[in-house]
Amino acid sequence: MSPVYGRPPWPRSGPHAAPLPGVCQVWWARPGDVRPDHDALLGKADLVRRARLALPADRQRLTAGAAVARLVLGAALATPPAELRIDRTCTACGSPHGRPRLADDEGLHFSISHAGHCVVVAVLPGTPVGVDVEAVGRFAPDEVGDLADCALADCERAHLGRLPAPERPRAFTVSWVRREAVLKATGEGLGIAPDELVVTPASTPPRVLRRGSPEPVWLHDLPAPAGFVAALAGLGTAPDDVVHRDAGPLLRQTSRRASGPTMRSQRYP
Structure with missing residues (x-):
């Protein structure tokens, strides 16, 4: 039997103004939440990475993960999402496939994963x-x-x-x-x-x-x-709390605010 892909029943509010020490935020999204105007949230490196992907579904997943991460991190640092500098340099070989980190803030850490119709972003201060x-x-x-x-x-x-x-x-x-x-x-x-x-x-x-x-x-x-x-x-040390959040409303709210004509969009079938 095929899996049922549902949205988790977690709070439907936006990000905290700043992540709290000892609290890990875990944001869940679906690729279907992505709209062309979310491209304005991405950095140049995100767009380059996405352009290398052949399948529309893979491009959608990458966009969803990058957009959610940049929205949450940008809110925490009071920085426009597209202006965040994210470094993916591998410490072993120097190629751009290593653990992502914020180039301008070493105290706020994050990780992104996606599979099928599920995208997840974790944000944790300190470690x-x-x-x-x-x-x-x-x-x-x-x-x-x-x-x-x-x-x-x-x-x-x-x-x-x-x-x-x-x-x-x-x-x-x-x-x-x-x-x-x-x-x-x-x-x-x-x-x-x-x-x-x-x-x-x-x-x-x-x-x-x-x-x-x-x-x-x-x-x-x-x-x-x-x-x-x-x-x-x-x-x-493990965080004191892990807080789950639904990123769907955050993405939809951002999409409604965005203006359309100048977006660097790549429409998805």
């Missing part, structure tokens, strides 16, 4: 944060074994192999988003070997069991929309 979301039905039972061999640590694969076949796709997806959230928070990316990061399996509370650095990392599962699983991670 790096990583968020990841994935559709549960993306992987078939007969695909999971090969994927696990490439992506999971030995003990994670062993746990997965003991599960009944119908349960493996969801369990693998939970392990995947937990690992991805941690790797986004640490900035290590997928270049590390699977056994250098071990997280708890889907049947147990989220926790990092082993990683190559002694720096503490916290890990949470998120209440994602139906048909998805998601995880949130960060360095140091």
